[in-house]
Amino acid sequence: MMDLQRILIPVTLYISSMAVMFYIFFFVILSSTKLTAEEVAMRFSKHNVAVNACVSYGDVKSWKFLRSKILEIQGDKCLCCGKKEVSMHIDHIKPKSRYPHLEFMIDNLQVLCPSCNKKKSYTQETDYRRSNHLISLVREVKENKLLQRRYVYSMDVLEQLAEKRFTLEMKRKDYPQTLPIS
Structure with missing residues (x-):
């Protein structure tokens, strides 16, 4: 029984810590980086303006x-x-x-x-x-x-x-x- 507890406790801690990390990653980090269609269009148009505004021959x-x-x-x-x-x-x-x-x-x-x-x-x-x-x-x-x-x-x-x-x-x-x- 003692050997089983030695294995189960670390495995349980490992699984619960992984679950917390997945939760943080998927629901906190990814949800904060999701962009709406308007934001994507705005970022894309900013990029196009910057590309068109730069000197066409490099420096x-x-x-x-x-x-x-x-x-x-x-x-x-x-x-x-x-x-x-x-x-x-x-x-x-x-x-x-x-x-x-x-x-x-x-x-x-x-x-x-x-x-x-x-x-x-x-x-x-x-x-x-x-x-x-x-x-x-x-x-x-x-x-x-x-x-x-x-x-x-x-x-x-x-x-x-x-x-x-x-x-x-x-x-x-x-x-x-x-x-x-x-």
């Missing part, structure tokens, strides 16, 4: 750096029409809405004037860069340790793209205004 310092490098490599004239505007746009070749992981990739950016950028928006992905821009880009990525540290590049893909573009330019004297990306 301003990174964007300014990338912008200056693109203007240095590609020049300050529109790659589509050749115009030079006061404020040139830096365009994402593959749209950041569909390819958010490419937003800060220097090889996804090109210089366009505001009107060409507006015409290009919501149409096909168009790359206006010439082979010399791509070759300069490959050189810049190889030499610039900051770019190598902050962004991951496939040098083979960049070099193949530059070579493909250069070959097309050499074959055709009447170089097409646009080239397909792939």
Whole structure:
């Protein structure tokens, strides 16, 4: 009988303490964290407002750096029409809405004037860069340790793209205004 009491008392205490913990967890903690539909909608709308309000290019310092490098490599004239505007746009070749992981990739950016950028928006992905821009880009990525540290590049893909573009330019004297990306 004594052995049975030694076992029953701790088991009873254990079970009753577990019951108290479950009660506290389910009826006190969980009930206090339940949200009504209005609260969920309010929290979700706050999140959307915050996301839409943030700078779309991440932090301003990174964007300014990338912008200056693109203007240095590609020049300050529109790659589509050749115009030079006061404020040139830096365009994402593959749209950041569909390819958010490419937003800060220097090889996804090109210089366009505001009107060409507006015409290009919501149409096909168009790359206006010439082979010399791509070759300069490959050189810049190889030499610039900051770019190598902050962004991951496939040098083979960049070099193949530059070579493909250069070959097309050499074959055709009447170089097409646009080239397909792939």
